[in-house]
Amino acid sequence: MNILVINAGSSSLKYQLYDMTTESVLAKGRVERIGMESSILTHEVEGRADVREVSEILEHTTAVRKVLDMLTHRSFGVLESIGDIQAVGHRIVHGGESFKESVLIDADVKLEIRNLFDLAPLHNPAHMMGIQAVEANLPDVPQAVVFDTAFHQTMPATSYLYAIPKVFYRKHKVRRYGFHGTSHDYVSKQAAAFLGRPLEELKIISCHIGNGASCTAILHGKSYDTSMGMTPLEGLMMGSRSGDLDPAIVPFAINKEDLTLNEVNSMLNKHSGLMAVSGISSDMREVVEAMESGDENARLAFEMYAYRIRKYIGSYAAAMNGVDVILFTAGVGENSAVLRKRVCEGLTFLGLDFDEERNELRSSETRSITRDGSAVNVLVVPTNEELLIARDTYRLVIGKE
Numbered sequence: 595m596n597i598l599v600i601n602a603g604s605s606s607l608k609y610q611l612y613d614m615t616t617e618s619v620l621a622k623g624r625v626e627r628i629g630m631e632s633s634i635l636t637h638e639v640e641g642r643a644d645v646r647e648v649s650e651i652l653e654h655t656t657a658v659r660k661v662l663d664m665l666t667h668r669s670f671g672v673l674e675s676i677g678d679i680q681a682v683g684h685r686i687v688h689g690g691e692s693f694k695e696s697v698l699i700d701a702d703v704k705l706e707i708r709n710l711f712d713l714a715p716l717h718n719p720a721h722m723m724g725i726q727a728v729e730a731n732l733p734d735v736p737q738a739v740v741f742d743t744a745f746h747q748t749m750p751a752t753s754y755l756y757a758i759p760k761v762f763y764r765k766h767k768v769r770r771y772g773f774h775g776t777s778h779d780y781v782s783k784q785a786a787a788f789l790g791r792p793l794e795e796l797k798i799i800s801c802h803i804g805n806g807a808s809c810t811a812i813l814h815g816k817s818y819d820t821s822m823g824m825t826p827l828e829g830l831m832m833g834s835r836s837g838d839l840d841p842a843i844v845p846f847a848i849n850k851e852d853l854t855l856n857e858v859n860s861m862l863n864k865h866s867g868l869m870a871v872s873g874i875s876s877d878m879r880e881v882v883e884a885m886e887s888g889d890e891n892a893r894l895a896f897e898m899y900a901y902r903i904r905k906y907i908g909s910y911a912a913a914m915n916g917v918d919v920i921l922f923t924a925g926v927g928e929n930s931a932v933l934r935k936r937v938c939e940g941l942t943f944l945g946l947d948f949d950e951e952r953n954e955l956r957s958s959e960t961r962s963i964t965r966d967g968s969a970v971n972v973l974v975v976p977t978n979e980e981l982l983i984a985r986d987t988y989r990l991v992i993g994k995e
């Protein structure tokens with residue numbers, strides 16, 4: 595069975611085509627700048643072709659059409675016809691409290707995703723465009739949705755409630771949801787398999803450090819607490835997001851700088867984090883480069899970023915009364931040895947015996963970066979959200995047949 599996995603953003607659409615008999619990626623790519631003057635489609639076929647096409651793609655339906663054209667292209671394609679796509683799986687950032695697991699799409703599911711627009715105004719409307727674009731192009735193909743929030747639905751009330759009047763939760767579902775759940779779920783299972791130990795026995799702290807970043811305390815295989823909240827703004831310092839801050843700063847900024855609420859929201863989501871503190875970039879590679887050539891603002895940004903991760907690890911070790919495994923994943927977590935080192939340096943009190951040489955080794959496989967015998971295992975685990983989406987979609991579609 596061939597499954598197309600789609601991660602639709604407001605102006606972008608990433609895709610991967612899986613052959614589920616071997617779980618191999620036949621092709622992948624992304625369409626960027628949808629709705630702008632020159633949209634860019636990048637299409638990759640393992641070891642065969644690399645295509646970059648610039649044209650005008652005004653909306654998601656056309657973007658999906660272009661992707662399908664690419665997948666069946668005479669030279670760059672991997673399919674005879676679009677009839678060879680048997681199912682489509684979508685990443686949905688916000689599933690609220692309605693979705694505790696992945697589901698096949700029907701009218702009720704679409705309505706519920708719409709009802710959640712308020713809780714994820716940047717993400718869910720874009721996902722809906724992706725779903726509708728697939729419906730328009732592949733009307734008979736079953737579609738599944740996989741939620742970032744689903745894995746965290748096991749959190750206890752002590753983790754998910756905010757200490758504010760209950761009416762906000764009752765009336766408006768204001769609570770902590772958590773995100774990157776597909777990734778935290780996948781990497782925690784990979785870690786247990788790597789160590790050859792049952793997941794149900796382990797206390798894991800999973801650090802998904804990418805553009806968006808979150809830490810999750812995974813107690814015996816279930817999410818117990820996580821650093822993102824009602825939206826993906828809470829918690830760690832990120833590329834362009836502030837993470838935790840005193841909420842009193844919001845009215846203060848509105849009064850003192852004459853900003854609107856929307857402007858403050860945009861400041862905290864798009865102009866804060868590494869970007870704001872370094873004054874250079876939201877990209878960790880550029881921040882590290884500047885730091886290494888002596889830039890003090892870049893150093894401060896890096897130090898704050900690492901410190902916040904270490905604080906969350908410490909608090910989650912306390913939350914679970916111990917920790918067996920700390921793991922790093924996603925763009926920064928998988929690739930930045932210097933960041934991992936800085937975070938782990940302050941964790942010797944946990945009995946963590948860091949191995950600098952192992953930390954420096956580059957590999958696309960799961961690996962340990964602590965010495966044998968360390969009381970806490972620190973692992974680097976490559977994430978693969980798309981594969982998990984493809985697997986869930988496959989399971990749901992097969993189950994229905």
Ligand SMILES: Nc1ncnc2c1ncn2[C@@H]1O[C@H](COP(=O)(O)OP(=O)(O)O)[C@@H](O)[C@H]1O
Pocket residue numbers: 803804805806833876877878879882924925926929930
């Ligand atoms: N070698 C590297 N060293 C440090 N950071 C890196 C490296 N490679 C990638 N990154 C970081 O990874 C981030 C992207 O992570 P990723 O998980 O792909 O993010 P997202 O899926 O949220 O867009 C980039 O912003 C970049 O800072």
Ligand SMILES: CC(=O)OP(=O)(O)O
Pocket residue numbers: 687742773774804805806807826
């Ligand atoms: C939820 C979230 O922050 O997603 P991303 O890391 O893709 O921005």
Ligand SMILES: [Mg+2]
Pocket residue numbers: 804805806
């Ligand atoms: Mg991501």
